[in-house]
Amino acid sequence: MEQLLHQILRVCAFMIESGGEISRVEEGLSRMTAAYGAEECHVYATTAQVSVTVVKAGEVRTQMCRPHRVSLDLDRLDRANALVRRICAETPRADEIAHELDALRARRPYPVLVTAPTTGVIAAAFAVFFGARTLAEPLVALVLGTALGFLSRALSRAKTNRMLNSFLLSFLASLFSFFAVRAGLVPTADFIIIGYIMNLIPGVGFTSALRDLFVGDLFTGMSRILEALLLAASIALGFVLTMLLFGGVA
Amino acid sequence: MGWNELLQILCGTLGTLGFAFVFDIRGKRIFFAAFGGLLAWALYLLLGLFLPDATLRCFLVSVVVSLYAELLARLLKTPAVTFSTISLIPLVPGSSLYYTMTGAFRGDGAAFLASGVETLKIAAALSLGTVLVSTSFAYAKKYLLTKKQG
Numbered sequence: 001m002e003q004l005l006h007q008i009l010r011v012c013a014f015m016i017e018s019g020g021e022i023s024r025v026e027e028g029l030s031r032m033t034a035a036y037g038a039e040e041c042h043v044y045a046t047t048a049q050v051s052v053t054v055v056k057a058g059e060v061r062t063q064m065c066r067p068h069r070v071s072l073d074l075d076r077l078d079r080a081n082a083l084v085r086r087i088c089a090e091t092p093r094a095d096e097i098a099h100e101l102d103a104l105r106a107r108r109p110y111p112v113l114v115t116a117p118t119t120g121v122i123a124a125a126f127a128v129f130f131g132a133r134t135l136a137e138p139l140v141a142l143v144l145g146t147a148l149g150f151l152s153r154a155l156s157r158a159k160t161n162r163m164l165n166s167f168l169l170s171f172l173a174s175l176f177s178f179f180a181v182r183a184g185l186v187p188t189a190d191f192i193i194i195g196y197i198m199n200l201i202p203g204v205g206f207t208s209a210l211r212d213l214f215v216g217d218l219f220t221g222m223s224r225i226l227e228a229l230l231l232a233a234s235i236a237l238g239f240v241l242t243m244l245l246f247g248g249v250a
Numbered sequence: 251m252g253w254n255e256l257l258q259i260l261c262g263t264l265g266t267l268g269f270a271f272v273f274d275i276r277g278k279r280i281f282f283a284a285f286g287g288l289l290a291w292a293l294y295l296l297l298g299l300f301l302p303d304a305t306l307r308c309f310l311v312s313v314v315v316s317l318y319a320e321l322l323a324r325l326l327k328t329p330a331v332t333f334s335t336i337s338l339i340p341l342v343p344g345s346s347l348y349y350t351m352t353g354a355f356r357g358d359g360a361a362f363l364a365s366g367v368e369t370l371k372i373a374a375a376l377s378l379g380t381v382l383v384s385t386s387f388a389y390a391k392k393y394l395l396t397k398k399q400g
Binding site for chain 2: 019204206210214
């Protein structure tokens with residue numbers, strides 16, 4: 001039972017790391033322990049910790065698990081969700097769950113040759129979305145975004161500080177956009193910068209933080225809002241640094 | 251609807267498609283998530299013809315897109331967040347969150363406050379729409395289950 005509970009908790013931590021909602025994780029944990037015959041289940045989950053106490057046949061067990069580095073990965077979340085359903089339906093042994101979970105952890109995200117050009121496409125698309133009306137602007141955004149997409153992947157591989165990464169990427173993006181203006185390639189840097197920034201800015205994170213608050217997961221919501229604000233601040237600081245260096249080109 | 255709007259819808263959809271890759275969606279779900287983005291921005295512009303208030307429009311679009319996401323979730327056996335998160339990306343207040351912070355660093359209090367309020371309003375409207383739909387679905391499911399057993 002000790003091992004089984006540990007593996008179930010690992011599945012929950014994995015869901016949180018993949019960006020799963022707290023309510024989904026808590027509900028899944030209750031369902032899984034109930035499937036194995038637990039009479040009582042007390043769950044508390046935040047983005048930093050999952051704790052559970054289960055009661056089965058007079059035996060009481062308490063365990064916790066610590067999720068690390070949350071980053072939204074919908075494919076992983078989807079597969080973890082399917083695993084939870086399977087665990088509830090088939091109640092597999094602990095080592096089987098561990099095996100399945102390790103297979104999920106080993107799954108690779110899209111290769112950098114896909115994600116880097118995607119970063120460029122997003123930058124170009126949003127540059128036009130926000131009002132760029134020359135052909136040069138999305139083109140510069142595409143090249144810039146793709147180049148920084150490679151750098152971004154390298155930085156996240158190295159597991160460097162996220163705030164620092166965002167600061168650096170936003171600094172470089174604004175720097176090169178201003179160079180492009182100086183070189184006469186584009187009329188203004190604004191749309192290229194905001195197009196690329198859409199890749200960095202935690203707009204989705206901020207919105208889902210508010211969703212956590214509205215659902216009633218106040219601690220998680222607050223910590224996610226704070227994280228989003230700090231990330232946004234580091235990104236803005238990168239831009240402001242470029243502006244200071246260039247003496248207010250913007 | 252002019253060329254400007256068409257271009258916006260096209261680029262919004264392309265950006266949404268990009269984010270489907272960033273957030274690691276696989277297979278045919280990519281198409282449905284991107285189509286949701288198209289739906290979201292087209293609806294947002296359409297509602298703009300008779301609803302000037304952006305917050306209210308965002309809330310309505312969020313409700314519709316969340317319904318779309320819940321339906322797809324049941325059809326494709328995938329968590330609804332897969333579609334609701336990605337499809338709402340054209341509306342997500344990324345740019346105003348950014349302008350809030352640049353306003354702060356520039357010492358431009360007016361820009362900071364205006365963008366900050368905008369960010370909060372839009373994000374609250376979007377998340378409330380999603381919460382409304384997803385809890386309604388959860389309650390409906392619970393109600394149907396107890397009815398079946400009772």
